[in-house]
Amino acid sequence: MKSQFAFLAAAAALSLTAQPASAQQRALSDPVVPHPDPESLFTSKDPTLNRNKQAALHIQRNLLKCNEWNRASEWLTDKYIQHNPVAASGLAGVVYYFTEVAKRKPLDPCPALSANDPNGVVMVSAEGDYVTILTRRIVPYGSDPNDTYTTTWFDTWRFVDGKADEHWDPATLPPAPPQASNTVKPMAPEAAAQRVADREAIENLMWTYDRSLDMYDAKKYAAHFTEDGAFGQTKGRAALEKMITDLVKGQEDRKAKGEPALGTMRHFTMNQYIEFTGPTTAKYHYYHQTVFGNFGRGDDPDRPQVVAAGNGVDDLVKVDGKWLIKYRNVGASTDI
Structure with missing residues (x-):
């Protein structure tokens, strides 16, 4: 079984490298599918884990989906440590970003999380002071923005007394713009x-x-x-x-x-x-x-x-x- 898997992986890699340099690789994976009842994932029989999961639900629904950032202090601490490289730590900073920079407008009424959300919730896991949410991420192909594929995003929070005090996600800094080439292309003789x-x-x-x-x-x-x-x-x-x-x-x-x-x-x-x-x-x-x-x-x-x-x-x-x-x-x- 192991050798068969290795053979299939090598064959797949060979097929990709055989593509023209100008062709973009296409997704080989199955699509990421959100849970049909995402809010049901935010409960636990353990009281502490249930409290943390419910706070994570409010962050995902009331803040990230419905943009009720005037309520952010209910679920985020003032310190709110960020490990996203494009976001500063602190409650005031995150509220300022979503309200003044991103200009997110609140939804009224605020709908429940749904499997149809672009960032639909796939899984919620809680352990100790931590809650992790896996969500769908829809990504356009660079060669054709009208065509998309799906991958998985994650957000992990560490909770203190029912409020998120620290946050992680896989975000990276945007790539630097391409530098103009200093190489002068030779002119044709004419x-x-x-x-x-x-x-x-x-x-x-x-x-x-x-x-x-x-x-x-x-x-x-x-x-x-x-x-x-x-x-x-x-x-x-x-x-x-x-x-x-x-x-x-x-x-x-x-x-x-x-x-x-x-x-x-x-x-x-x-x-x-x-x-x-x-x-x-x-x-x-x-x-x-x-x-x-x-x-x-x-x-x-x-x-x-x-x-x-x-x-x-x-x-x-x-x-x-x-x-x-x-x-x-x-x-x-x-x-x-």
């Missing part, structure tokens, strides 16, 4: 080549953007944006082009009045980092400085003046194979 080409195109875009701005070339400047591209609150190529022409006109008007005007303009972009967010989208991270020559200070027309510095993150998009600026964001810059 994708790697395209990434190099995109990076070069973006670097060229941002260089010519600064150059067209420094040369006050309004049309070329606006062409670096998408049709609905924006610099801050200025949106659309027509508005962007006007922004530059208005800047030039304003400086020419100041010169005509003999007032100080901007000299040579230079934009310095540093510490650039291109973050590809998709095949046709990217973010351009950078520090920047804006420098003007003269700016009406002193007699030297080429004396540089740093007028602004900061950092920015621009949104870029690839349209018809060409990288353009969707949103130029230098909002983090601070004037000096």
